[in-house]
Amino acid sequence: MFWRVVIRFILGCLCTLPLHDVISAAPLESSWHSWFLGQIDRDSDVIAAKETMNAAFSLAEGRAQPLYNPEIESEYEQEGDYENYRIGVNQTIDWSDKRRVREQQAGYSQEAARQAYELALQRKIFEGLQALVEWQASEQRANLAREQETQLDTLLEQVKERQQAGDLGQVDAEMAFSSLSQTLNSTAQALAQYMKAETHVRELLPEWSPERSQIPPTFWSGNTLSTEEAKQSGQWIEKHPAVVAAKAEWDVLQQSTELARFESKADPTVGINAGKTGGDDVAALFISMPLNVRNDYSAETRAAAQEALAAEARYQAIRRQQMFAIESSQAAMQEYQQRFDRWQSLMQDRSESISQLLQKQWRSGDLSTTEYLQALQQRAEGLGAGIDLRAQFYLARLDWLFQTGRLQTALAQLEE
Secondary structure (H helix, E strand, O other), X not given: OHHHHHHHHHHHHHHHOOOOOOOOOOOOOOOHHHHHHHHHHOOHHHHHHHHHHHHHHHHHHHHOOOOXXXXXXXXXXXXXXXXEEEEEEEEEOOOOOHHHHHHHHHHHHHHHHHHHHHHHHHHHHHHHHHHHHHHHHHHHHHHHHHHHHHHXXXXXXXXXXXXXXXXXXXXXXXXXXXHHHHHHHHHHHHHHHHHHHHHHHHHHOOOOOHHHOOOOHHHHHOOOOOHHHHOOHHHHHHHOHHHHHHHHHHHHHHHHHHHHHHHOOXXXXXXXXXXXXXXXXXXXXXXXXXXXXXXXXXXXXXXHHHHHHHHHHHHHHHHHHHHHHHHHHHXXXXXXXXXXXXXXXXXXXXXXXXXXXXXXXHHOOOOOHHHHHHHHHHHHHHHHHHHHHHHHHHHHHHHHHHHOOOHHHHHHHHHO
């Protein structure tokens, strides 16, 4: 029968329907990049991470200062008719040059703090962009659910009219009622998910509005992973903030090992003083040296070396973890990219009037009500699959940019 041919045609096109009425692109605002980063910079977690970094910088600056301050000594006594007094200055000498090691350690500490902040910033950027993608997808699903509900409302009215005219039986009406009741549940779930997604966006981006919901299309324009990019995963690993921070922490503890070895060596203290004793002028020069006899501090040196070994193991673990994170995110993105590209190519020149075609065939009797309802459901599922595919590809792209540490680079391209 003719309607069977129509059904086959419809089912072949469902998953490749254009979503122009469901997926829309808002105009790109030139200030979107600045607005988005401004929202991120005002986030409490980012502010806390920045102040933690500043505190680490201040501590590092302190560690780069001289180790010992000079000391002033004074003494006064009354001896018969004589007033005896002395005044002098003492200075402990950094004989082992611990300050040099501490300065190097301070530089590594600053790098670790800087990378920890960069990682926190990129994670918050990732969360913000992810929330926007999920909000857009939930809005599209909600619009699709509303559209499906409206179609079934219209169908129900038409079924009632045709039933009164004797064109349809009670079974057709019951099928329409059943489909509408199922759609009401689906619509409620879609709208609830949409409201949750919007609440999450407002939590992350306080000044957000629907007008700023659309990530500029140019952000996704370079969505093709080139062969050259695929070969650069090793370079991205070494530059990733988590890996760089772990390496800096290892370097800090390596310097701590050297510092502990130096601190096991005693530093001398020298001083000079002058005054009067018994009416005579006196001057003195003295030197003192601690004797590390009862405690040679070898345990502290050994502990520092062990902590450095532990830091090295953590660095290797984080580096390995990041390597596999990049590989897995890249593989996932490529799979979604291939399907998304195919979906886009199949979408071109497809009919946008499937609903009208289905309704026409149903009204002419070429489709039964059951077949019509099934076709409508297939159409909705096909459109929903397109929405999900687009969202999953965008999320995979964001995850890959985050794992490679290139989110800020991708955002910076919006200003070019």
